[in-house]
Amino acid sequence: METVRYSKFDDGVSLNEITEKNTEGGLNVLTTCVFVVGVIAGSGFLTLPKAIDDSGWIGFLLVFLCCFVSAYTGDILGKCWTIVRERHPEFKNGKVRYPYPAIGNEAYGKWGSAIVSFSINFTMFGTTIVYILLAAENIVKLLPADSKFSCCYISLIIWGVMTPFTWLGTPKDFWGIAAAATLATSTASFILLGAVIHYSTEINISEVKHTHVDIISFFTAYGTICFAYNGHPAFPTFQSDMANPKKFGSALALGYLIVFVVYMPCSIATYVVYGEKIEANILSTVPGGPATTIVSILMTAHLLFGIVIVINPVSQQLEHVINIPEHFTWKRIVSRTLTMLAVLLIVESVPHFSSILSLVGGSTISILAFLCPPLFYLKLCKGNAESEEIFVPLHTKVLLYEIMLIGVTAGVAATYSAITDLAVNKFTVPCYVDVYRACPR
Structure with a gap:
């Protein structure tokens, strides 16, 4: 199917008219939206309440601002990919593995590519660790009280069960998994809300107390909130798999x-x-x-x-x-199995999901969500010898610079806080030293 495609940006200026062939069998707006929800919602649903208590009432404002800014920079990132695709026809086949x-x-x-590659790998690697640790804790809580299965054992079982599923190719090959994850979280949120309201009686x-907020707890909470909206590393991959990539903003x-x-x-x-009784995993509260x-069960499935x-x-x-x-091919099986083995090694060595998600949220997620999209967009819009400059309004420039400044400053503080918390308060022996200990958070 041939379609005439115009690339338009917030300023209303059109790039050159081009003809593009839509990606056959690609994701539509709804399935892309499902992937967006599937990659973001999950750990945030379980950990945000504790982060809000650790940051005080201003935590609600942080949740809203992080949501808005993350969505905005995600859209900016989508525009960056649109510009790159129009300048490089070889990227229009919908099969780019490194957008x-x-x-x-x-x-x-090369520096820009290297920074992004490292940040993506660190972020998604860390997210996988957090997901395994949270799932293991949830499963342990579902087992009988006299069960001898610890988080260490359950994490190993999860690794063995899930690794074959990671052999699937690109997102469009497993959209059903994303749909199931989205449905599970959405259903769980309403059920848990009803349970909390029921137990509130x-x-x-009026006697509920809240945690005293200090600098370390505040910025650690900020890292957790950033992690709750983690999705930028995967967004270009989803957009690249869309039948009509220019509709990515709507899905986002x-x-x-x-x-x-x-x-x-x-x-x-x-x-x-x-209040202050909230645990790092809300299901423990x-x-x-x-x-x-x-x-x-639903959140573990997600x-x-x-x-x-x-x-x-x-x-x-x-x-x-x-x-x-x-x-x-068999090479994919070997490569992805070894990747999951590396994940398992960290899971069994540093089993603290709360500190890991704060560290990842404050460091590389801040880079990928709040620094790179505005920085890349402004640079790409300047054009080069082969492409014309794209006009960016002053108010857009000011907003992008503010996002970068605040995001980097808060990210550095959150990273320092997470490292301090992990080093001082969260040291435990690895699983391969003590396989029977309780699930640390």
Whole structure:
């Protein structure tokens, strides 16, 4: 199907008219939205209430601002990919395995590509670790009290079960997994909200106390909130797999709206009802019962599905570097299995999901979400010897510079806070030294 395509930006200026062939069998707006929700919602649903309590009432403002800014920079990143595709026809076949690094390379050469590649791999690698640890903790809570299975054992089982699913190619090959993850989280959020409201009748809300906020707890919470909207490493991959990539902005806006609706009601309710009693994993706070059990099962399912989604960009990047073919081969099996083995090693060595997600959220997620998209967009819009300059209004420039300044400053503070917390408060022996200890957070 041949379509005449115009690339338009916020300023209303059109680039040159081109003819492009849509990607056959690619993702549509709805399926892309499902992937956006699937890659973002999950750990944030379980960990945001604690982050809000650690940051005080201003945490609600941070949740809203991070949602808005993340959606905006995600759209900016989509525009960057549109510019790169129009300047390089070879990227229009919908099968690019490294779109975000390609944007960095077009903007700032090898350095831009290298920074993006490292940040993506660190972020998605860390996210996979967090998902396995959270899923393991949820499963342990579902087992009988006298069960001898610890998080160490369960993490190993999760690795063995999920690794074969990571052998699937690109997002369009496993859209059903993303749909199941999205449905699981959405359903769980409403059930948990009902449970919290039900149990609130047993608590005198006027006597609920909240955690004293200090600098370390505030910026650690900020890292957790950033992690709750982690999706930028995968966004260009989703857009590249779309049948009509220019509609990515619509899918992104709808996806973030759904995530915000999933996050906020439970976060508000648990903050009001439980206060300083909120645990790092909200399922450890709400009293046990049928509703909590159902939510735990649904969220565990989301986390397991999410493992397949979040590790995929890392796998594709690695396969591009070592020249593994795009079609399914034994080389893909070996490569992706070794990648998951590396994940398992960290899971069994540093089993603290709260500190890991704060570290990742404050460092590389801040780079990928708040620094690179504005920086790359402004550079690409300047044009070069082969392409014309794209006009960017002054108010857009000011907004982008503000996002970069605030994002980097807060990210550095959050990274320092997470490292301090991990080094001082969260040291435990690895799983291979003590396989029976409780699940640390």
